[in-house]
Amino acid sequence: MLRISPELAAEGASRSPGLVERRLLHEEVVGRLRDMIVQGELAPESKLNERVLAERLGISRTPLREAIKYLASAGLVELAPNRGAKVAPLKPEKVKEIFVVLGALEALAGDLVCRNANDADIAEIRALHYEMLAHHARGDLAAYFRCNQRIHLKLVERAGNATLAQVYGSLNAYVLRARYIANLSRGRWDKAVKEHEEILDALVRRDGARLKLLLRDHLANKLVLVMEALGHAPESAPAQPAAG
Amino acid sequence: MLRISPELAAEGASRSPGLVERRLLHEEVVGRLRDMIVQGELAPESKLNERVLAERLGISRTPLREAIKYLASAGLVELAPNRGAKVAPLKPEKVKEIFVVLGALEALAGDLVCRNANDADIAEIRALHYEMLAHHARGDLAAYFRCNQRIHLKLVERAGNATLAQVYGSLNAYVLRARYIANLSRGRWDKAVKEHEEILDALVRRDGARLKLLLRDHLANKLVLVMEALGHAPESAPAQPAAG
DNA sequence: TTTTTGTATTATGAATGCAAAATCAGTGGA
């Protein structure tokens, strides 16, 4: 049997030039599976048939199973004893929960980024912002989404707390899957862009307190969109902490 | 070879009476390893020899490896390619990071618990509080620690956001290991108890805003203790968001 | 027709086998 599929081998190539690339097969698979799940290639609830998946990836079941356990810990996959694994369902209730936690984390990130980020960091975010505006102007929703996501991730990353970034990323992955369902109306889209203008402004002025509030509102609006996409009108506002 | 060690089999017994117990071996192992790590039986940095550990647990390497991958995702274990796994080191820098995130999460929990918890929940926490006072009065530090931990976990749990509780627990596990190093002075201990009195008071009065602040301060004090235990005087205050 | 039961097939869970990499012990040389 083949040792590794060409695609997998190619993926992790070219990191730091002097060092030999040295990754574990199951880590490659984790990355690959995560992408497949987040991008919807593996739909929520879909069963992960070990034999089929292993064959498709050109590996044996062992590293695949290890990767599945890893993703199960991250919450992207659910395990049923003797019944295998499936992609975690996109439960509206859980989405709400995650948004509440993400709200607290983004608020924290907003606070921290205003203190810790240097001018280059902010310039980078600003550049992404304009790139995003370009996608908006062209009406390229997919590109807009990707860019938007990069901005939020960059913001959290530049808060200077790796743990925060990691937890954020992990929770975000679960929710991100809904994005490919969502379909923004023009009005909503314009509103989101306007919010981003304000976010950038607060960031540039390093107004942490304001950035915090803006990010929270932005996230709350995003939640509404996601819930609509999932076919659940948000009956009651999610339990958000008072903006104190 | 034995299928399962008696100890492991006993652990998950007695759920709902009609149903047969049905757990995965690697899940048992995850629980067991996590305990061993958190309780210091497996010290930070210590190598996880697969053959030895598997023998000790009475299982083969396969489910053990799966459990290790699971814990690696949770951050309790670190993997080095071709060099196996070791218990994640207790890095002071990372401890600080985690405390910052835990601060945001506990603040959120404090807010939520004041809205969502019912009287029974609060009565339960109050009971734990008095139990803790008893341990304090007797000078039983270990029992105090355990009870203290249960209070904080219960508080987060009763916030009514399972995702929050899960993330909190996961981050907490990393930091918890330092507890068995720490050695509280009497003065510090008394102070911590006093803080808990205030926390309970705010909870009973459902004063979310105040509870939030109390929890944050309490956590900040705890961080100081932990850092001292790790031999790192906290040079500068950790980047905490403004209490606004 | 519907339900149930027995059987064949398939998938999962765990153990074992095997090759490659890392570690260690010992030797030789500077």
Place this chain on the structure above:
DNA sequence: TCCACTGATTTTGCATTCATAATACAAAAA
């Protein structure tokens, strides 16, 4: 004495194999 090298041993990573549970399906009974 210290270091570099070499071969043996250990350990890891992955594949394969085996046992058991789940599923599908057909035949029999209600």
